[in-house]
Amino acid sequence: MLPPVPDTNPVTEEKVQLGRRLFYDKRLSVNGAGSCASCHHQRLAFTDGRSRAIGVTGELHSRSSMSLINVAYNTSYTWASRDVRTLEQQIAIPLFNEQPVELGLTGREESLIAELESNSTYASLFQRAFPKSPDPVSIDTVIKALASFVRSIIAADSAFDHLVYLDDRSAVSESAMRGMQLFFSDKLKCSACHEGQNLAGSQYLPGRSQEPAEFHNTGLYNVGDRNRYPEADPGLRMESGQSDDDGRFRAPGLRNIAITAPYMHDGSIATLSEVIDHYAAGGRSIQNGPNAGIGKANSNKSPLLAGFELASSEKDDLLSFLDSLTDYSVLDDPRFSKPQDD
Amino acid sequence: MKFPVYLVIILALTLVPPLHADQGSSSGGGSMQQPMKRLTPEEKAVVSYNAGLKHRDKAENYEQRAITETNEKKFAKLKKKNSKEFNRAIDDFEKAIKYYPRFYQAHSSLGYALRKVSRYEESLAAYNESLDINPFYDQAIEYRGEAYLGLNRLEEAKEAYMELFQNDRVLADKLIAAMIAWVAARRDDAGGLDAAVVDQFAEWVEQRNTLASYIQPMDDATRDRWAESR
Numbered sequence: 001m002l003p004p005v006p007d008t009n010p011v012t013e014e015k016v017q018l019g020r021r022l023f024y025d026k027r028l029s030v031n032g033a034g035s036c037a038s039c040h041h042q043r044l045a046f047t048d049g050r051s052r053a054i055g056v057t058g059e060l061h062s063r064s065s066m067s068l069i070n071v072a073y074n075t076s077y078t079w080a081s082r083d084v085r086t087l088e089q090q091i092a093i094p095l096f097n098e099q100p101v102e103l104g105l106t107g108r109e110e111s112l113i114a115e116l117e118s119n120s121t122y123a124s125l126f127q128r129a130f131p132k133s134p135d136p137v138s139i140d141t142v143i144k145a146l147a148s149f150v151r152s153i154i155a156a157d158s159a160f161d162h163l164v165y166l167d168d169r170s171a172v173s174e175s176a177m178r179g180m181q182l183f184f185s186d187k188l189k190c191s192a193c194h195e196g197q198n199l200a201g202s203q204y205l206p207g208r209s210q211e212p213a214e215f216h217n218t219g220l221y222n223v224g225d226r227n228r229y230p231e232a233d234p235g236l237r238m239e240s241g242q243s244d245d246d247g248r249f250r251a252p253g254l255r256n257i258a259i260t261a262p263y264m265h266d267g268s269i270a271t272l273s274e275v276i277d278h279y280a281a282g283g284r285s286i287q288n289g290p291n292a293g294i295g296k297a298n299s300n301k302s303p304l305l306a307g308f309e310l311a312s313s314e315k316d317d318l319l320s321f322l323d324s325l326t327d328y329s330v331l332d333d334p335r336f337s338k339p340q341d342d
Numbered sequence: 343m344k345f346p347v348y349l350v351i352i353l354a355l356t357l358v359p360p361l362h363a364d365q366g367s368s369s370g371g372g373s374m375q376q377p378m379k380r381l382t383p384e385e386k387a388v389v390s391y392n393a394g395l396k397h398r399d400k401a402e403n404y405e406q407r408a409i410t411e412t413n414e415k416k417f418a419k420l421k422k423k424n425s426k427e428f429n430r431a432i433d434d435f436e437k438a439i440k441y442y443p444r445f446y447q448a449h450s451s452l453g454y455a456l457r458k459v460s461r462y463e464e465s466l467a468a469y470n471e472s473l474d475i476n477p478f479y480d481q482a483i484e485y486r487g488e489a490y491l492g493l494n495r496l497e498e499a500k501e502a503y504m505e506l507f508q509n510d511r512v513l514a515d516k517l518i519a520a521m522i523a524w525v526a527a528r529r530d531d532a533g534g535l536d537a538a539v540v541d542q543f544a545e546w547v548e549q550r551n552t553l554a555s556y557i558q559p560m561d562d563a564t565r566d567r568w569a570e571s572r
Contacts, residue, residue, distance in 0.1 A: 001511075164553050167504050184556050197557045205558070 001197065003072035003151065004204050006086060009144045011151055014129040019149025021125065022142060024338040027115060028095065029056040030104030036094065036146065037338065039065040039102075043331055045256035046153065051267025059100035062233035064267040069255050069330060072151040076202040076213035079265045080236040080249045085213075087147040095143070109139050116142075153336055155255050155327035163324075164197075172324050179321025182314055190279075192304050193251035199325065201251030215248035219283025219301040220264060222293035227300055230291050233266065247300050256330070258323045272322055276315055282307025387442035391451070394434030398455060401427035405458075431455040446475040450482035453489065462492045480506060484513040491524045494535055496543050503550065511558070518554065521547045 005011050022028060023036045034056040040046040046068035053061040063079050076082065077090035084090050094102040105112060116122045117137045129145055130136040160180075162171030172180070183190045193216055196205040202213040215236045221229045229235055229247040236245035249265045263269045269278060278284050282305050283296025295301070310318070330336065381389070404424035411417040435452035438445055453468030469486035472479055487502030499521065506514035525544045528535060 164557060165504075165508055167500070167550070169549075180556070191556065195557075 001204075003070075003154070005072075005151065006088070009088060009147060011148050012129065014125070015145045015148035016152045017149075018122075018125045018129040019145035019147070019152075020336070021122075021339050022146055023149055027112065028103055028105065028142075030101070030108055031056055033057075034103065036103075039094075040068050042333075042336055045069055045155075045260050045331065047260040049261070051262050053102070055097075055100050055102040056104055057101045061100050061102065063265050064262065066252060067256060067260050068150050068153050069155045069327075070153070070198045070200075070253055072154065073196075073198055073200070073203040073253075075204060076250055078250075079252075080215055081239055082213050082215075082236070083239060087150055088143050091143050091146045091150070112142075113137055113139065153330070155330040157329045158255065158327040159324040160321075161327070173320055175317045175320040176324040177321075178314075179317035179319065180324075182310075182318050183321055188279075188308055188310075188318075189304055193302075194254050198253040198255055200253030203253070213250065215245070215250055216302040216304070217247035217298060217300040218249075218264070218278075219295040219298050219305055220266075220268065220278075221247060221284070221286070221291055222295045222298040223291050225293045225297065227298050235265070244300055247298060254322065254325055256326050258326050259331075272319060273315070276310070276318060279305065280308055280310050383441045384445075387438040387445050387448065390434045390438035390441065391445065391448050394431045394438060394448070394451060394455070397427045397431035397434060398451065401425075401431060401455075401458065425459055428455045428458045432459070444475050446472040446479055446482070449475065450479060450485055453482070454485050457485070457489050457492060460492075462489055465489045466493070478509075480510040480513050484510075484517050487517045488520045491520060494533070496539070500546065507550075507554070511554075514554070518547060518551055522551070 009015075023040075026032045026035045028035055038056070039048045039053045041048055046065075048065045051064055053063065053065045055061065066079065071077070071087065074087075075085060077084040077087065078093065084093070096103075096106045098104075098106055116126070123137065126136040126141060126145075130141050133141060135141075156165070159171040159176070162168040182188050183194075191199070193201050193214070195201070196203055201216070217229075217235070223230055227246065234246045236248040237243065239245075257263075258272060261271060263272065263275045269275050281296065283294070283298065283301060285294045285296065286292045296307075401424050404420045404427060408417055408420040408424060411420055432452060432455045435448050435455060438448040439452065442448070449468050449472035453465040453472065456462075456465035456468060466486065466489050469482050469489060472482040473486070476482075483502050483505055487499050487506070490496070490499035490502060499517075503514060503517050503521070506517055521543075525540065525547055528540045529544075532540060
């Protein structure tokens, strides 16, 4: 299924090429220290390998960088927002966010546009990408081009895809097949939150015109046993102000999940194996420190996370299945890499 | 200014509407008859095609009624009517194709009606014709998949399913439902097929059905059941 594309920003090859160049361009930061690619490395499935992202001025973000693979299918963006429903909205956040600063372009809009306009390569690329626009180089067109590039990052060549879409049974190991059955089983219920072709929550799916945005508290925290996540990032509550939204985050897609460690919204779980342990336990207990508390007992925790028993061989099978979701070709696909002449 | 004779003739032919054989004969009452537009071959094709669809729908209605009919005589009568309507549909679809040979929907619908009266080989030829004209017509791919099943050409039926699975999940579901029914029917009567072939196909169908369910949105009933079970 092709991803949906907004009428206001139809994808063209020219926009994708312009967006790709902008994605890797450090001029899109307040101090020239970073670009979109600084937190979204192609080799790491467009994540950065850190627990929490660091902005160009060194500020630590409260959340980890999300993978950009197949996000064109999302119906909600960032880790926890009902309001951010399009890539165009999402892209404005890292460009202009001030708490924390990510790329730090607030107040620098005019000088950025002037710089891009004075660059003959960019002037030509913008003109080609937005030929009918009276104002081809603008913040609006920068965002539209970036969104078009990110929208084009589609992975569909994993072993899982070969099995499901090409009927190639040899593509997936016996262990991964068993793991897949577990993943979708009544026992584990992983697919209650990670569903559809991208094994994700809040995404467009065939048969549904628009998937509502869904958010889950997975029992990672229960600070002071007061049913709260750390105040620095209370998840959806930050946007809604509702106390029962505390600790609720979006279930990200699991494509290429094996290479996007560390995990969870704050990168607080180092490995996939430990993520499975966390879900098997039905939540996490933190013994000491400012975040001490029994996450499992958090009253906001999703009822789907009651824990399960898993034999060690079953865990291996589940890990094999998660491995089978890796599309290695997207990690060095030249269409998504830094332009050579840059 | 004097018009040349040839111009007068041309104008006369252009401005005076031709009468159709079937035009306005029943209006009566001495009212003025409205001149009717002469139908193009394409328009005639559409008229025939729509007539064929009506016969097809009637045939399917008889088929549905036959399924639940317990009286043997009534059942036979319904089946006879079913076959008669499909044959009428075949005539109309063939007429539509005669008027407009590139009418790929008509070729596909002709194939469907032929299949329903068990003329599988002719039905396949009709689907092939449809897909030669428009290779992306998923409806014909689905119909052809069912025809392959009828002919026990299982590998080709599987290929049709995989093609639909990528392009049209609703039609893919329809074809797999036909495959499940095919397996059930062959379990009752192998129809000369090796039981191992049926088993192997049944296993493939089951796995494909499972995989399809994995990547489809979870239905509300399962979601509720899972939530309640906690």
